[in-house]
Amino acid sequence: MTPNRANKTFAPYEYTTTSVTILKFKNGAVGKCAAVVDCLQPYYFHTHLVGSEGSLLDNKFHSTKLSTNKHAWSNLAMKLLDSGDVSDHPYQTQFEAFFNALDKCKEMPLTSFADAARSHEIILQPIAPQKLERPVKISSL
DSSP states (O other): OOOOOGGGGGTTSSSSSEEEEEEEEEEHHHHEEEEOOOOOOOOOOOOOOTTTTTETTTEEEEETTTTTTTSEEEEOOOSOSSSOOOOGHHHHHHHHHHHHHHHHHOOOOOOOOOHHHHHHHHHHHHGGGGGSSSSSOGGGO
């Protein structure tokens, strides 16, 4: 999808600044990744994970396994990452893990460079020059 960029602030971008990628996995699970760059709003680090046994929405959760109130969200006691000041984000820990792995000539814990590159390839592929708007098998990329 190529948005109508009415605001001249976003005119210099050389790529589609709004995209949605929907993934269907072999086991039938479905995932969605949306990216919106061309918006004017205060910083907001949004997290929304949904599943068949519960959901997480920013600092709220619901879980059938934990028998939470089915009519209301339960709250997590946590600091939200909505300041725009990255000092309260997990980046420091991520970079330390990355550089520690490099120093030891090992893959980064919980992910590898190959996994990260493949994830980016899959997510960014639909905004490639051909701008496919049809289902694509990952094996064909």
